[in-house]
Amino acid sequence: MLKKIIRKPLINISSSAWEKLENISVKTNMNTFLFSAESGGCSGLNFSLKTIAIDKMNSIIKNSKIPPNTFKNNNNVVYIEPLSEMYLIGTTVDYVHEDYNKNIYESKFVFYPDKDKAGTCGCGISFYLK
Numbered sequence: 588m589l590k591k592i593i594r595k596p597l598i599n600i601s602s603s604a605w606e607k608l609e610n611i612s613v614k615t616n617m618n619t620f621l622f623s624a625e626s627g628g629c630s631g632l633n634f635s636l637k638t639i640a641i642d643k644m645n646s647i648i649k650n651s652k653i654p655p656n657t658f659k660n661n662n663n664v665v666y667i668e669p670l671s672e673m674y675l676i677g678t679t680v681d682y683v684h685e686d687y688n689k690n691i692y693e694s695k696f697v698f699y700p701d702k703d704k705a706g707t708c709g710c711g712i713s714f715y716l717k
Contacts, residue, residue, distance in 0.1 A: 597656050597667065598622070599679040604696065605660045607682040611638065612663050619644050623668035624675055628713030630706070632674060634698040639666070674716065677701025 600608075612618040617638040625633045644666060648654060653669040667675060679699040685691050700707060700714050707714045 597672070598658070598675055598677070600658055600660070600665060601679065601681040603684070604680045604682040605663065607696070608663045608665070609661065617641075618663045620663070620665045621647075621668055622665055622671075622675065622680065624671040624714075628708075629710065630708045630713040630715040632714050632716070633712050634675075634678070634714065636665075636680065636696055674705070675700075677704055 608620060611620075615638055617640065619639050619641050621635075621637055621639040621644065623635045625635045627633050647666075647668075651669050653672075655666040655669050656672065657667070658665045665680075677700065681697050681699065682694070683691055683697055684694045698707075698712065698714070703717070705714045705716050
């Protein structure tokens with residue numbers, strides 16, 4: 588009997604996060620973003636989502652043995668840094684708006700890793716592998 592294989596997306600980007608990326612793109616005139624994991628933070632690794640100049644991204648692509656996975660929405664592109672990819676599998680990128688009624692006092696990107704692969708501390712930026 589054959590089992591059906593279900594592929595999950597590498598990462599998920601919420602509509603709220605895409606809207607914020609579009610807003611950043613309009614204000615900075617940069618529509619290319621790099622999503623990666625960096626060492627540091629209270630749990631050992633930090634999520635990082637930054638604008639990146641297209642010529643710098645093209646240089647990374649040219650010099651990389653592994654092409655980065657990309658996610659596109661309208662004119663915006665999010666590249667997954669190839670060496671970070673294994674740490675980011677299953678992560679959801681979201682953007683939350685301040686809502687005093689829900690005790691959310693600032694608007695910011697938040698990252699939710701796959702609970703089977705990683706855990707987070709309360710800051711929403713730092714994570715650790717299981």
